[in-house]
Amino acid sequence: MKLPIKKINQTDSFHLQAAEGWIGLGDVVSASDELEEISPEERAHPAVLSMRYAIYAKAEKWDMAAGVAEAVTGMLPDEPGTWINLAYATRRKTGGGIPEAKRILLVASVKFKRECVIPFNLACYCAQLKEAEQWLGKAMAINKKKIQKLAVDDPDLKPLWDSMKGTIWKQD
DSSP states (O other): OOOOOOOOOHHHHHHHHHHHHHHHTTOHHHHHHHHHTSOGGGTTSHHHHHHHHHHHHHTTOHHHHHHHHHHHHHHOTTOHHHHHHHHHHHHHSTTOOHHHHHHHHHHHHHHOTTOTHHHHHHHHHHHHHHHHHHHHHHHHHHHHHHHHHHHTTOGGGHHHHTTTTTTTTSOO
16 A cells, blocks of 8 residues: 655745755755755655755765665655665665665566666666676686686675576586
């Protein structure tokens, strides 16, 4: 059941629109200042949180952006954009990455079969992982034994471990 979203009051709506304008101009400080003018009871409104996400994303504060995106996705699970934002921030946050973002979008791809940005982003993620496989293949072509020893437990290659089982991990 989709819950109706309460409309934000006119004064707070003005500040929200001003924040959107500032973000459009690339001024995250002024956009954030506008959100601080919004009444405390409206600061948890999905529209306000979505703007907060936009500010954090523009400022590349990915840990905070991911936290806000997760909250908004919980509030608006039927909005595909919330899942896209969550994946985008999760990919960039501390300890995040492509595999985590990919998992989020795989769930979203089942839920939103007609949203083209989700499979597009999945294609981008998979292409990057494929590129890693290509570079690893080039390294192995130079010195297979050495690369097998390096790659088998290198945490930077963790996203490839499952997809490459039975290939480079296999001992000759």
